[in-house]
Amino acid sequence: MENVELYEILGVDKSSTYAEIKKNYRKLAKEFHPDKNPEAGDKFKEISFAYEILSDPEKRKIYDQYGLKGVQEGSDGFGDASEFFSHWFPFSGGQSHGGGGGGGGSFGNNRSRAGAQVVVKLEVTLEELYNGNVSKPVEYKRTSFCGTCNGEGGPEMTVEQCKACNGTGRTANYSFMGAFVNAFESTCASCYGRGTTIPDGFRCATCSGSGLVEEELKHEVPIEKGAPNMLKVLFHSAGNQPLVGERGDLIVVLVQAEHPVFIRRQNDLFLRDIRINITQALCGFVHCFQHLDGRTLCITNKPGDVIKHSELRVVTGEGMPLRNNPFERGDLFVEFNIDFPDDNFATIDQMHLLETLLPPRQPFTMPEDAEEVVMTDVPPYGEGGHAGAQGGMDDDDESAHFESVQCQTG
Ligand SMILES: [Zn+2]
Ligand SMILES: [Zn+2]
Structure with a gap:
């Protein structure tokens, strides 16, 4: 598939430079700015979105290769895709709940599952990774249906059909972008996709009418012998319960702790x-x-x-x-x-004896015009004296410091 929609939106083509893209974006953004052109709100969003992707070399590369799907799902090094998308499409799901981290949302049926994913870190020692055959508990938070109202948000008899979506739970707010549309039919913001609402005053006190409560859980995670650092261990359907759809997965990331030895x-x-x-x-x-x-x-x-x-x-x-x-x-x-031994570890006679055992010195003659200078120990840092030789903060001193270090070891 040719991924050109975003280029077409900005009136440029795939070979356009960043400067050309920027120039066209500015022109179009001015023309369709909501202040000037209140009817063109969607058009303006479209332009801004296209520019956001194409002005970023990393995102542009992903788009060129994988299309919008690639941009939203993210790839390595583009982990903030879900955050980025929730900015543009606030009701699209895909943001993570609870335990932090978060799967980049993906399209279609997987979307609610990805949003319901819980990602937690578990620190493991090098000993545990070396020996394996242990399991370690991880504590995390996840959403579940409210027990008081069975996830309905209030008494069954008060349930009304959602007016915003006519009970479908879905709204198609952003219908502007060709192939993007089908994928991006969004969850209704009024009923969170449930299709029903509870009137004020009847909402469940336990869950404030949301139908969901947060619970804290412990899960035992087996540590495999030789498991790599940052290994993702997947537990099916142990993550968040979304209002609509199946419970998401729990992903535990094994983070290897630093070892003293x-x-x-x-x-x-x-x-x-x-x-x-x-x-x-x-x-x-x-x-x-x-x-x-x-x-x-x-x-x-x-x-x-x-x-x-x-x-x-x-x-x-x-x-x-x-x-x-x-x-x-x-x-x-x-x-x-x-x-190495401390100063004066041997007498002069013993040192002569030592020299007979060690490799001979390099032949040396003092050059005629040589000037002899005295070398002493470097005072500990902060005790005044040779600030320059200690690598004082001045940039100018850096080369001098470098040479002095070389001389000491050379
Ligand atoms: Zn409730
Ligand atoms: Zn609704």
């Missing part, structure tokens, strides 16, 4: 900042740590296998279990940081 990258784990001293780095060591399942693992490094500062090593098969194959696991990467 391990970092996860997909199926691999990173053990950061394992501190060993220079003797261990040069002469071998054994380092033990507790894994996420409680096992104590020990890494042995043989004498002579030198570990450098910030070096990364890998223990294969000790990462996260794979979700669909828990007997397979990713890898565990270990990063070492080397502690």
Whole structure:
């Protein structure tokens, strides 16, 4: 299908530049502005809507590719579709209730279900994701039919047919956009799609006549071994009960909590900042740590296998279990940081001895016109002195600071 309606509304074509679109929009918006042209309200909305989409490169791309349906359903990176649409089409449903988040509305029969969807986050630890076989309760709010009035909003004998929609529950307010129309027949704003209303004074006290009440619920969520961060776990028909139609779904998003020791990258784990001293780095060591399942693992490094500062090593098969194959696991990467000894850790004689063991110095001759300067420790931050060398806030100082850091490590 060629998605050109919005272009036609603005009198441009698919290859038009942003500047051309903007120019035509301004011209048309002026012409059809409700202040000037009260009869043309729909036309003005149409123009504004078309411009809203086509002036945004992201939305324009989605429209070009998937049409209006694509724009409303949203795609990755366009998650606010439902909010955006409720702005333009206040009665179109698709906004989320209760638990926050929200499915972008979709068209046709799915629409009320999407609006009735509840999305909640559940924080899970890395241990829980590593070990699996647990379930965790999530608390959330959802709507249900009011028990007092059985969802009618008031006593049955007072129920009247809705005057706004003649009892159909649907109104076709926005009938302006070709293929858009059928999809966008909207829910009646007076009766919320029920087709009936309760007169003032007879409305149910429990639900104020809405027919719906909010309830708090707990749901047990199984945590699968190796489940990825941000996994969406779907529970059919556990979400909001809309006035009309079936109960929506509950979607629980597993949010992986930060771990004090391990970092996860997909199926691999990173053990950061394992501190060993220079003797261990040069002469071998054994380092033990507790894994996420409680096992104590020990890494042995043989004498002579030198570990450098910030070096990364890998223990294969000790990462996260794979979700669909828990007997397979990713890898565990270990990063070492080397502690150096304090000042004056040895006598001058001992240092000469040490030099006989360590790699020889690079040959050095003092250049003839050299000027010798004194280097001292950098004072702790905030204790006055060398503000420039501390990376003082001035932009001008930044390059100087950078060089000074390079010199210290070089
Ligand atoms: Zn009620
Ligand atoms: Zn109605």
